[in-house]
Amino acid sequence: MTADVHDQLSRPLQDLRISIMDRCNFRCTYCMPKEIFGDDYVFLPEESLLxxxxxxxAAEQFAALGVKKIRLTGGEPLLRKDVPELIASLRTIEGIEDIALTTNAVMLPKQAKPLYEAGLERVNVSLDALHTDVFQEMSGRKTSPNAVLRGIDAAIEAGLGVKVNMVVRKGVNDEEVIPMARYCKEKGLTLRFIEFMDVGQTNGWDFSQVVSKKELHERVSQIAPLEALERNYFGEVASRYRYRDSDVEVGFISSVTETFCGSCTRARLSADGKLFTCLFSESGSDLRAVMRDGATDGQIHDWIRAVWGKREDRYSELRTEESARNRKKIEMSYIGG
Known part of the structure; x- marks a missing residue:
């Protein structure tokens, strides 16, 4: 990114999350609770999707503004047909250094190899429990966690890097913290614990269900002592550690107890083309309309820069239990992670 672009942006724009599907094959308690997203829920029609x-x-113009990392999300992105074709296309964009995909891994046994061959570098797998009953409570489905574990194995075999994300909810799956940490340590996988956040309006969040980074760190240290690692890049949201007796890493994402709004470099693009400058946004700006109204590449570039340059997002720093209840926030299933 050139210096003049740095000067024109309120914060560096380095990381783009693109939701390519608004539905999932799970309806988890975290982002798609089944009492809201039942079998009769109406999702976006195909023509509404970018x-x-x-x-x-769009990604080309984000790259011109400094984006180096792209992550494809959902919903479940692998429910979209021909995802390897999209990855191969994104791989040709100058300036993009890293392409990843967030998935529940169930479809990876069939798709891991073509994704890798198309240029995907790693997958971030959502796995909140190893015990079947707890996994099913978190996922909202009768699927076995073994389906996810098979997907992880398939990704490793295909050559993809794998990180595992675990959302920890007190009284629901917090007893799975140690089993999950042991599993990932034995497999040599980075595990990132995510504090239960008040994303959207439907996941029933309250602060009493949050297991803090401090408590998670204390629990994981029972397996082996942890030592802190330096951040890989400005804006990295996970606090990184490694076990002293191995090179395996573990991370903690603490949006609730230790906020990181001031260093956020991440934009999000929904499946229907809304640009969000914060995970906790109330509304997005319609990039799809700009593109379909015949904007030139230069106009798209300037529009993105203007939206990002006006951002003043500080929700995590200002959060209270009252604001968490009363603020209307976009659903995680719509905006992606």
Whole structure:
């Protein structure tokens, strides 16, 4: 990114999350509770979704503004047809150094190899428990956690890097912290614990269900002492550690108890083309309308820069239990992680 672009942006823009599907094959308690997203829930029609060509065109302008990392999310992104074609297209964009995908891993046994061959570098797998009953309570489905574990194995075999994300909810799956940490340590996988956040309006969040980074760190240290690692880049949201008796890393994402709004470099693009400058946004700006109204690449570039340059997001720093209840926030299933 050139110096003049740095000067024109309120904070560096380095990381783009693109939701390519608004639905999932799970309806988890965290982002798609089954009492809200039942079998009769109406999802977006296909024509409302950004096409792969539109996603690539938008990503080119984000890259011109400094984005180096792209992560494809959902919903469940692998429910979208021909995802390897999109990855291959994004791989050609100058300036993009890292492409990853967040998934529940169930479809990876069939898709891991073509994803890797298309240029995908790693997957971030959502796995909140190893015990079947707890896993099913968190996922909202009768699927076995073994389906996710098979997907992890398939990703490793295909050559993909794997990170595991675990949302910890007190009284629901917090007893799974140690089993999950042991599993990932034995497999040599980075595990990132995520504090239960008040994303959206439907996940029933309150602060009493949050297991703090401090408590998680204390629990994981029972396996082996941890030592802190330096951040890999400005804006990295996970506090990184490694076990002293190995090179395996563990991370903690503490949006509730230790906020990081001031260093946020991440934009989010929904499946239907809304640009969000914060995970906790109330509304997004309609990039799809700009593109479909015939904007040139230069106009798209300037529009993105203007939206990002006006951002004043500090929700995590200002959060109270009252604001968490009363503020209308976009659902995680719509905006992605």
């Amino acid at each position: 096409s792969f060509e539109e996603i690539t065109r």
